[in-house]
Amino acid sequence: xxxxxxSGKGGTGKTxxxxxxxxxxxxxxxxxxxxxxxxxFIFLKPQISEKxxxxxxxxxxxxxKCVACGECAQKCRFHAIALVKGKLLFFPELCHSCGLxxxxxxxxxxGKGKKTIGMIEKGFSGSLAxxxxxxxxxxxxxxxxxxxxxxxxxxxxxxxxxxxxxxxxSVMEAVEGSNYAIIVTEPTPFGLHDMKIAVELLRYLQIPFxxxxxxxxxxxxxxxxxxxxxxxxxxxxxxxxxxxxRSYSKGDTLENSAYMEYFVQAMQRIKELxx
Amino acid sequence: xxxxxxxSGKGGTGKTxxxxxxxxxxxxxxxxxxxxxxxxxxxxxxxxxxxxxxFYGSYLPHINEDTCIECRLCExxxxxxxxxxLQINGAKCEGCGVCEYxxxxxxxxxxxxxxGKTYLSRIHSGIFSHARLKIGGExxxxxxxAVRKNAEAKAExxxxxxxxxxxxxxxxxxxxxxGCDLALIVTEPTESGLHDLQRIAEVAAHFRVxxxxxxxxxxxxxxxxxxxxxxCKDRGILVAGEIPFDETVxxxxxxxxxxxxxxxxxxxxxxxxxxxxxxEFC
Numbered sequence: 001x002x003x004x005x006x007s008g009k010g011g012t013g014k015t016x017x018x019x020x021x022x023x024x025x026x027x028x029x030x031x032x033x034x035x036x037x038x039x040x041f042i043f044l045k046p047q048i049s050e051k052x053x054x055x056x057x058x059x060x061x062x063x064x065k066c067v068a069c070g071e072c073a074q075k076c077r078f079h080a081i082a083l084v085k086g087k088l089l090f091f092p093e094l095c096h097s098c099g100l101x102x103x104x105x106x107x108x109x110x111g112k113g114k115k116t117i118g119m120i121e122k123g124f125s126g127s128l129a130x131x132x133x134x135x136x137x138x139x140x141x142x143x144x145x146x147x148x149x150x151x152x153x154x155x156x157x158x159x160x161x162x163x164x165x166x167x168x169x170s171v172m173e174a175v176e177g178s179n180y181a182i183i184v185t186e187p188t189p190f191g192l193h194d195m196k197i198a199v200e201l202l203r204y205l206q207i208p209f210x211x212x213x214x215x216x217x218x219x220x221x222x223x224x225x226x227x228x229x230x231x232x233x234x235x236x237x238x239x240x241x242x243x244x245x246r247s248y249s250k251g252d253t254l255e256n257s258a259y260m261e262y263f264v265q266a267m268q269r270i271k272e273l274x275x
Numbered sequence: 276x277x278x279x280x281x282x283s284g285k286g287g288t289g290k291t292x293x294x295x296x297x298x299x300x301x302x303x304x305x306x307x308x309x310x311x312x313x314x315x316x317x318x319x320x321x322x323x324x325x326x327x328x329x330f331y332g333s334y335l336p337h338i339n340e341d342t343c344i345e346c347r348l349c350e351x352x353x354x355x356x357x358x359x360x361l362q363i364n365g366a367k368c369e370g371c372g373v374c375e376y377x378x379x380x381x382x383x384x385x386x387x388x389x390x391g392k393t394y395l396s397r398i399h400s401g402i403f404s405h406a407r408l409k410i411g412g413e414x415x416x417x418x419x420x421a422v423r424k425n426a427e428a429k430a431e432x433x434x435x436x437x438x439x440x441x442x443x444x445x446x447x448x449x450x451x452x453x454g455c456d457l458a459l460i461v462t463e464p465t466e467s468g469l470h471d472l473q474r475i476a477e478v479a480a481h482f483r484v485x486x487x488x489x490x491x492x493x494x495x496x497x498x499x500x501x502x503x504x505x506x507c508k509d510r511g512i513l514v515a516g517e518i519p520f521d522e523t524v525x526x527x528x529x530x531x532x533x534x535x536x537x538x539x540x541x542x543x544x545x546x547x548x549x550x551x552x553x554x555e556f557c
Contacts, residue, residue, distance in 0.1 A: 009287065010441075011285065100372055104376065138482075141446055166312040167408070168411065169412065189531065197410070204410050249496040250496070
C-alpha cells in the first residue's frame, strides 16, 4: 500500500504527519519526495547506507561536425539551445531531456550526454526503511529525482510518501501510483483555500483521499464543514499543541509522546478505508 | 523599480503574511504573487481585477485520427511515456514535440496548451499581478516570469515591487528571484526552518541576489532563533528583523486583513520595524 501525504499549502504538517504515520505503522518505508527541501531526515535521523547520484540525459555537441545551421535551436521547444554569431549556446538548466535536438540534427553532431542533478539516499531509522531524494541547488526541476525515487522504492507492504507543497508537476510525480492520499491542512483561510487545490489534484488523478486537520482547535469548523459537504473523510484532527510545536522545532518525532495515539488511530482508519 | 522577493525555502513560515503587510505599508508599490500553484496573496489584498487572461505555457500533441496509421511510433518514442493507446496523458506530456517530428504520416500537430490564468488588478498602492497554475501544471517558471513581466509592463510610478514567492528552490523560485535587487528569506525557529534556510540562501547566492533574513515566530524557540542568528552571522547574512508569535496574525487572516492593520499588536510592530529596515536597502 502506498500512502502519499500532501497539502497544497506549505507548512501545514506534511512531514509531521508522514513521519509519525510511518512510525505508527511500525514497519514499512518512509520516502521523502520533497526533493527541493527534504526535512524527514531531521526527525528520523536515518543511518544512510546507500547514495546514488541522479543523472539526466542532456545533449552533447560535437563542434567539429556542427555546421551551425541552427535547426536544433529552432526546433527546441524549451529554448535550451541558441545560435549566437555562428556559435551554439546550450542552457542545461532549460533542457527537458527529450532528445529532439539529437533527432533533428542533419549532421549527427548531437549525442547523448549526462548531467547529475541530485542524489538518492537510502537507509534505515530503527526498523523503518528510509529513502530521500535531494535536488542539487540551482537545478530547476526535481521531477526526474522524484521519478527515480519512486522507481527505486517500488512497491512494498507499506510506503509513506512525504510530498512537496503545491500542486505542480513535482507533486503529481510524487503521488503517482498511490493507493491513498492524505491532505494535511490547517484551520486557516489559506489552509482551506489550498486544500481545495489539493482536492482538485487528487480528483483529477482519481486517487482516493482523506484529510488530516493539523493544529486543530475548538470552534475551527471551516475545514470540517467543507469536508462534510464534499463527502471527504476526516482521518484525524491533531490538536494545536505547544508540546507538538516544541518537539517539531527541536527535530523530534512524537514517538514518545501521548500524541502518537492520533497517528496510530489514523493509520488504522486509513487501512480500513483502503480495504 | 526595486524588486524585493520574499522567499523561505520551507513552507508556512509566513511569506504571504509578511508580504501582505509590506504592501499595506507601502505607498507607490507594485505587488506580484509568484506562488502560482497555491496563490494566497489576493486573499488579503483589496483588489480590483482589471484583466484576466488564459496563459499558454506549453504544447500538447493532437493526433489526427483520420491520418493516423496506428504504427505507435509516437508511443514508443515518447520520452515521458505520455502516449498510451493513442491517447495523450496531459499530466505526463512535457510538450517536447518528438512525437510530431517522428510521425511518418504527419498525423500529429503540437497545439498551444493553456497551463494557467493570469490576473492584473489595482490595489491601493499600484498594480497587483498574480496567476493560478492549472492542476499539475508544467513549466510553472514560465508562468511566474509572466506574472512579473505583466506587473513590470503595467507599473507606472511604483518605486518598489514586492514579490511573494513560493516554497522550495526549483523553477518557480528561481524565476521569482532572477534579477531581483533583494531577497528577504522568512524563516522560523525550527530545525527544518534552519535547514531549508540554508538551501534557499545558497540558491540566492548562486543567482547573486543580495539576501536578508527575518525570523518569524522567533520566541517559539529562542535557542533555535539563536542558532539561526549564529549561522547567518557566519555567512555574513543580516538578520533584518524578528517577529514574535502573535495570535493577532490568525485574527487578521480570518478578517482577510494584513497584520499591520493591527498596529498595536506585537506582530504588527515587528513587521513594521522590519519594513523600515528593508527600506534602507531599497
